[in-house]
Amino acid sequence: MTAITVTKARENIYKLIKDVNASSTPITITNNKGENAVLIGEDDWKAIEETLYLSSIPGMAESIINGGNTDISECLDESEVEW
Known part of the structure; x- marks a missing residue:
């Protein structure tokens, strides 16, 4: 699973949404507190x-x-x- 920082995710959110829907590959969004999330x-x-x-x-x-x-x-x- 691909991982990306929350800062990069914020910069590219529209492309990320398009990519996860096109590829059905979730993306982990990470932060420096270890409280990650998954975009699906x-x-x-x-x-x-x-x-x-x-x-x-x-x-x-x-x-x-x-x-x-x-x-x-x-x-x-x-x-x-x-x-």
Whole structure:
């Protein structure tokens, strides 16, 4: 992960925001007090929040893994699902 001082971040904030959104690579913003922060794109943050939420539901991780390991021929056709 790239690290940049808070002074440099302040000077280049618009470019940093553009870069983290384009590359999905977070940037650590450091200061001299050791109280660092991480700049991350909004879409990446939403994905992290969703992952944390799904992980908090008992059995959900196993269900997702099982679904991913299921052969497509065993899956329901879209017309068979009530939305």
